[in-house]
Each structure stands twice: as structure tokens, then as C-alpha cells.
Amino acid sequence: QVQLVESGGGLVQPGGSLRLSCAASGFTLDHYAIGWFRQAPGKEREGVSCISSSDGGSLYADSVKGRFTISRDNAKNTGYLKMNSLKPEDPGVYYCAAHSDPDCNDYDTPREYDYWSPGSQVTVSS
DSSP: OOEEEEEOOEEEOTTOOEEEEEEEESSOGGGSEEEEEEEOTTSOOEEEEEEOSSSOOEEEOTTTTTTEEEEEEGGGTEEEEEEOSOOTTOOEEEEEEEESSSSOTTTTOGGGOSEEOOOEEEEEOO
16 A cells, blocks of 8 residues: 655644654655645645655755755655754644655645655644
């Protein structure tokens, strides 16, 4: 069964950190770009970051540059999103997704992705 399973979400205070993991099963992530999205209540799903499978290059939304770091471990068939200095505007349901295009073209367009995780809630509150 092809699936992406996410873990690591939760409640954190402003300024805190979380690391999200995205484990693939039923397929190999090696040849897929990995994207991270988030969706706050009443808002559209927003592309946060993407890491390519061709050269490991990464892209970030302006709102998270310098605070979030995307990475991947192909040996573990897993992608990661480390989120530092979390702000009150960062909360939402975070999703990881796999894109069969190895590069992060149109990385912030949800319909371009082939597989999705169910999502994980991130809450930032004191």
C-alpha cells in the first residue's frame, strides 16, 4: 500500500521548535521531490518547502526562510521539516507530499503532487 505517514506535530510555544518526519511506504522516495504544505483554518493550502531528488536542492516560502529546514534521508525513505523560531502565524495542518518530478517545479501547487500524508496538526501557543 502506497502511503506517506507523518509524525512530529504538536503544541509548541512561540519561539520553539518542532521536527516533522514523513515516512514513505509502498514506494521509494529516491526519485520523488518531497514537498511540505500547511493549511490554516479558512485558508488555502500553502506550499512551505520542497527538496528535489535530483540534486538535493531546496526551496522555501518567504514566510519560513531562515527558520525552516527541509531534508531527506533516502536510506530511511523519509523526509523531514525542522521548524525553528515558530511564530503565531505558523500553526495549521502540515502535510508532506511526493512529486514524481524530481525537481521542485511548481513546488507550491498541490495538484502537482502524487501522494499525500494525512496531515499533522501544529499549534503554536503560550
